[in-house]
Amino acid sequence: MTSTQKKDEIGDFSMNFGPAHPGSGNFGVKVQMQGERVLKATADPGYLHRGFEKLMEYREPMQNAVLSDRVCVLEPLQWNLVHAEAVDYLMNYDVPERAKYIRVILAELSRIQSHFIWYAVMSLGTGFMTGFNVSMGYRDYILDVFNLITGGRVYPAGYICPGGVRKDLPEKAENKILKLLPKIDYMRKFILKENPAWLARFKDVGVLSKEEAIKFGATGPVLRGSGVGADVRRDDPYEVYDELEFDIPVRDEGDGYARYCVGIQEIEESMKIITQAIDRLPKGEVRTPNLKPIVQFRKAKGEIYIRNELSRGEGAFYMVANGEKTPYRVKIRGPSFSHMIPILEYLLTGVDYADVPAIYWSLYQCPADVDR
Amino acid sequence: MFLQFIGAYTSALQMLIGEMMKMKLGIISEVFKNLFKRPMTVLFPEERIEIPERNRGEHKFDIDTCISCGSCAKICPNKAIKMVEAPPEFKEKYPKTYPQVDLGKCCFCALCEDICPKGSLTLTTYVFLATFDKDTTMRNPINVEQID
Ligand code: SF4
Ligand code: SF4
Numbered sequence: 257m258t259s260t261q262k263k264d265e266i267g268d269f270s271m272n273f274g275p276a277h278p279g280s281g282n283f284g285v286k287v288q289m290q291g292e293r294v295l296k297a298t299a300d301p302g303y304l305h306r307g308f309e310k311l312m313e314y315r316e317p318m319q320n321a322v323l324s325d326r327v328c329v330l331e332p333l334q335w336n337l338v339h340a341e342a343v344d345y346l347m348n349y350d351v352p353e354r355a356k357y358i359r360v361i362l363a364e365l366s367r368i369q370s371h372f373i374w375y376a377v378m379s380l381g382t383g384f385m386t387g388f389n390v391s392m393g394y395r396d397y398i399l400d401v402f403n404l405i406t407g408g409r410v411y412p413a414g415y416i417c418p419g420g421v422r423k424d425l426p427e428k429a430e431n432k433i434l435k436l437l438p439k440i441d442y443m444r445k446f447i448l449k450e451n452p453a454w455l456a457r458f459k460d461v462g463v464l465s466k467e468e469a470i471k472f473g474a475t476g477p478v479l480r481g482s483g484v485g486a487d488v489r490r491d492d493p494y495e496v497y498d499e500l501e502f503d504i505p506v507r508d509e510g511d512g513y514a515r516y517c518v519g520i521q522e523i524e525e526s527m528k529i530i531t532q533a534i535d536r537l538p539k540g541e542v543r544t545p546n547l548k549p550i551v552q553f554r555k556a557k558g559e560i561y562i563r564n565e566l567s568r569g570e571g572a573f574y575m576v577a578n579g580e581k582t583p584y585r586v587k588i589r590g591p592s593f594s595h596m597i598p599i600l601e602y603l604l605t606g607v608d609y610a611d612v613p614a615i616y617w618s619l620y621q622c623p624a625d626v627d628r
Numbered sequence: 629m630f631l632q633f634i635g636a637y638t639s640a641l642q643m644l645i646g647e648m649m650k651m652k653l654g655i656i657s658e659v660f661k662n663l664f665k666r667p668m669t670v671l672f673p674e675e676r677i678e679i680p681e682r683n684r685g686e687h688k689f690d691i692d693t694c695i696s697c698g699s700c701a702k703i704c705p706n707k708a709i710k711m712v713e714a715p716p717e718f719k720e721k722y723p724k725t726y727p728q729v730d731l732g733k734c735c736f737c738a739l740c741e742d743i744c745p746k747g748s749l750t751l752t753t754y755v756f757l758a759t760f761d762k763d764t765t766m767r768n769p770i771n772v773e774q775i776d
Contacts, residue, residue: 403679407738
């Protein structure tokens, strides 16, 4: 009676991958299974919804700068930057040159630590605990520097704020950052060591072709892993990126392995950017002169859509000001949304269940950013 | 039973060694290197990592310099600051209202520190604030117990 069940007799059933699951973050996917095979996957967002867009309509820009940390836990400084740029534009602030360089240095450090987390969760999702531990350990060195500069390990509390940055770099911060680079490089080389288990889990898994990547609106390493060399830092430069030299890594394969290779190469490019930026770091003010902690937002009128290259892809703020103390409307465009809903659903159709976490994490998403 | 367990254990070990042989030497050398490296963590209560001066921790309030302007209460994004009167026995000396911080609501953004015109409200590096009792999160402008 036991082992003679025929294949077509195995019943269909549905399962929940997440949202409260160690391998999924705070995001749920409902999968319909036939035996070991996924028939259909439906993304189930909303578990982490905090209503930031509405909340920002009730707060002043400085308070929103603090709030913008929380859009994505894993790259708060970069979200700070997008928000600050939107307010800078509406208020016509002339951001001092030194502040621009500090912003770039911190954004790139944030990109590196975010890529480390990516590697960590990809390892965790596929049962490679060593990768997770080592990567999170090395990420901590970067957090130490964040703590020194911004006063918080993970959350900078609006360190990159409208008009510049909240405080100048402390003494020896530049030295500390330069000392950090060899450690980052060590970790990068550790990741580069290929191990067969890793290759087996990610090679030819979750292949996203170029056309589909464009059709579904992929950005960042997911798009570049599918052979499209688009990067906002190059296509629509902000801050001082047009003065710095860096390459944009692109891979053609489009599988999970290619995406992560793009990420690793980006760490190297980010290190190049940081070295150049520290080299050229000018002296001077770090905030628009005479700017109080309260931004006089009543003076602002108009609307702006501003986009940045975050570690996960293109993140943007749309903000309308109509002469009130607070923004009239805020819309946040996060990179993870298009990765998590159309692309994930598409890629999960027809795969083995064991590949679900591998594909899920290789798409480089942040559940907090999907739900906002 | 015991033999079975040993058998399973050795076969697992064999598999593991086989897998390790297949891997490039990189990961293995990493393992051995880690035997001699200092651990990344510290033994917490005895040993602590240094907390930088900028770290945003518990508030420190100097009532003598405060001018009761209320800016800190206005800017606080979480409405964690409430302007309250001093306790009756101090009312003569401190007749105005002063900020009372609810650390349970505070997100440690330090906006109150930045805006304070007199530098009366500052954030210290003290971070060990976890508590089981919700009533202990309030920081009153005058700490009566401490003065007694
Ligand atoms: S640190 Fe921020 S949240 Fe805390 S009391 Fe001050 S302004 Fe409010
Ligand atoms: S602590 Fe500072 S900001 Fe707050 S009421 Fe006193 S002087 Fe004003």
